[in-house]
Amino acid sequence: MSSFFERLILLFMVLATFLTLIFAFEHFFFAHQTAWQNSTNTERLQFTENLAASTYPIIFLRSAILPIHKIIDENPALNIEMVRQAHEKYNGLQLAIYKFDNEGKLISTAPKRAPNLWIMRNIFPMLAETDYNKLAVASKELDKKIEHAFGFGKNLNSIREYPETLIE
16 A cells, blocks of 8 residues: 555656756746747847838838937936947937027037037028127028038028927
8 A cells, every 4th residue: 555655756856856857948048049039029120120220211210319309308407428329329320419408508519529510500500690790690600501411401590490300
């Protein structure tokens, strides 16, 4: 009778060991499958972004640049140089970030010696200007430099009407 109980206990021990191994392997493979799915989804997303950027660059620019504005706007104490470096590392897109206060004065830039600093320092107050005489004088002064910096067809009036064209 005791050998029957010994065999039964041995059977339960072997069964428990096998069940433990089966559950361990299942957990191991499930974790690897989840990691593989995540990496595959990331690769697919990057491929889709690259495809969108090559066919229609404005989609990529808006999806890559506008989130930075939201991050900096929600966290004003954030170091914009670190944000710029992280964005450049992630997207490979080189940016110059200009941070202004509510009065339109330039607070900081990333990188420290950002390009087109004079234009950016002078264009921001003109976007909110309501005196048309000041706008006419500033337009004569800024239009050639704006066209050189931002491309053909861009001038102070077009940027005032459609400020999102600065991103494009």
